[in-house]
Amino acid sequence: MELLPGQRAMDMGCGTGLALPALRTEVGPKGAVLGVDLTPAMLTAAAYEGRASLAQLLLADACRLPLPTGSLDGIFSAGLIDHVPDSAAALREWARLTAPGGVLLLFHRSGRAERAARHGRPLDPDDLLAEENLRPALNATGWDLLCHEDAAHHFLARAVRVD
Numbered sequence: 831m832e833l834l835p836g837q838r839a840m841d842m843g844c845g846t847g848l849a850l851p852a853l854r855t856e857v858g859p860k861g862a863v864l865g866v867d868l869t870p871a872m873l874t875a876a877a878y879e880g881r882a883s884l885a886q887l888l889l890a891d892a893c894r895l896p897l898p899t900g901s902l903d904g905i906f907s908a909g910l911i912d913h914v915p916d917s918a919a920a921l922r923e924w925a926r927l928t929a930p931g932g933v934l935l936l937f938h939r940s941g942r943a944e945r946a947a948r949h950g951r952p953l954d955p956d957d958l959l960a961e962e963n964l965r966p967a968l969n970a971t972g973w974d975l976l977c978h979e980d981a982a983h984h985f986l987a988r989a990v991r992v993d
């Protein structure tokens with residue numbers, strides 16, 4: 831994420847909180863880390879793994895968060911955005927929460943081709959995560975795509991919140 835000590839980070843769709851230790855390391859003890867998920871069992875599992883001591887855990891929908899505008903410096907989200915029914919609403923809400931200059935990191939443990947192959951289907955030209963679809967989707971919702979890596983074994987898109 832390249833966040834600074836003392837900054838405010840969120841893991842959107844945090845699941846069992848695998849990324850929470852890394853986010854806490856980045857922002858340090860004076861920073862804020864929030865793990866958000868819609869599934870109570872995921873947050874229970876995150877707490878069971880001891881991750882509630884690293885982050886505040888919040889049960890909420892990615893499209894409607896009970897947080898003030900501009901209250902975050904960075905949002906990390908792995909394996910969520912292409913499963914949210916209204917991805918534009920989610921990206922718009924994440925932009926509302928993020929201060930200008932803040933970062934959005936979309937991540938997946940496998941690249942698009944690897945995932946398509948695993949599901950026995952060809953690459954979908956309408957896939958939100960394809961660069962030609964993601965760039966305009968981000969532009970329309972308050973983000974500027976800076977980096978798009980669709981590698982064999984990972985997917986990573988980095989965007990910055992524009993004013």
Ligand SMILES: C[S@@+](CC[C@H](N)C(=O)[O-])C[C@H]1O[C@@H](n2cnc3c(N)ncnc32)[C@H](O)[C@@H]1O
Pocket residue numbers: 842843844845846847848866867868869872890891892893907908909910913914
């Ligand atoms: C594929 S899992 C990824 C979990 C975690 N980010 C990881 O990489 O291990 C997707 C997660 O998103 C959560 N989720 C799905 N829809 C959501 C929504 N609308 N708002 C918040 N979380 C959601 C699910 O409950 C699940 O924990």
